[in-house]
Amino acid sequence: MNNSETIKQNIIQSAKQLYAKNLLAACDGNISYKINNDTILITPTNKPKNLLTEKDFAIIDINNNVLSGNPSSERIMHLEIYKKCPKARCVVHAHPPTAIAWTIAFPDLKELPNECISELIIAAGHIPIAPYALPGTSAMASAIEPLLTHRIIILARHGALCWGETVTEASHAMERLEHSAEILMRAHLLGGLTKLSAEQIQELYKIRERIGDKVI
Numbered sequence: 001m002n003n004s005e006t007i008k009q010n011i012i013q014s015a016k017q018l019y020a021k022n023l024l025a026a027c028d029g030n031i032s033y034k035i036n037n038d039t040i041l042i043t044p045t046n047k048p049k050n051l052l053t054e055k056d057f058a059i060i061d062i063n064n065n066v067l068s069g070n071p072s073s074e075r076i077m078h079l080e081i082y083k084k085c086p087k088a089r090c091v092v093h094a095h096p097p098t099a100i101a102w103t104i105a106f107p108d109l110k111e112l113p114n115e116c117i118s119e120l121i122i123a124a125g126h127i128p129i130a131p132y133a134l135p136g137t138s139a140m141a142s143a144i145e146p147l148l149t150h151r152i153i154i155l156a157r158h159g160a161l162c163w164g165e166t167v168t169e170a171s172h173a174m175e176r177l178e179h180s181a182e183i184l185m186r187a188h189l190l191g192g193l194t195k196l197s198a199e200q201i202q203e204l205y206k207i208r209e210r211i212g213d214k215v216i
């Protein structure tokens with residue numbers, strides 16, 4: 001297998017896992033991978049991601065020219081990430097139900113309340129929420145642009161975007177997001193969120209600093 005075939009196989013496997021974990025419904029979601037500025041692999045529009053095959057992939061370039069196939073209509077936000085984040089190689093967009101529900105129940109929330117869960121601070125740090133913008137438009141690219149120092153971004157009333165240096169980093173980040181959102185929801189339903197102490201939070205951020213930008 002050449003490099004692009006291996007990447008397609010990794011994306012197919014990640015898409016199946018995300019579908020199995022209920023992070024995608026029907027034809028929702030899209031995954032892309034930047035091989036270079038002239039060759040960005042992206043999943044197609046109108047295809048359930050659990051049925052994805054190698055021949056379904058479209059190819060676009062960094063300027064949104066379609067070179068082959070039928071790329072996802074949400075590709076503008078993927079391209080925004082590749083333009084602004086030189087380290088980004090893979091972008092995963094999905095519709096994680098509990099993460100989205102937080103933005104509907106608490107429309108003024110600016111980030112997921114991460115200071116309740118030790119593992120979330122270590123693995124991801126802050127998880128901001130981008131204000132609502134119409135999916136598939138340049139308004140969506142503008143909404144995420146100020147938040148791109150973070151590799152996990154919740155899109156209010158829509159979904160989430162995760163980017164990474166590998167397919168595994170970006171898709172694990174999506175799983176981590178929904179898992180954390182679910183823990184927080186259960187705590188909220190059971191009696192309310194409680195935060196770690198200021199000292200504990202500081203200790204955890206020190207560990208996070210040593211890890212760097214990556215989501216683990």
Ligand SMILES: [Zn+2]
Nearest residue numbers: 029074135159
């Ligand atoms: Zn979407």
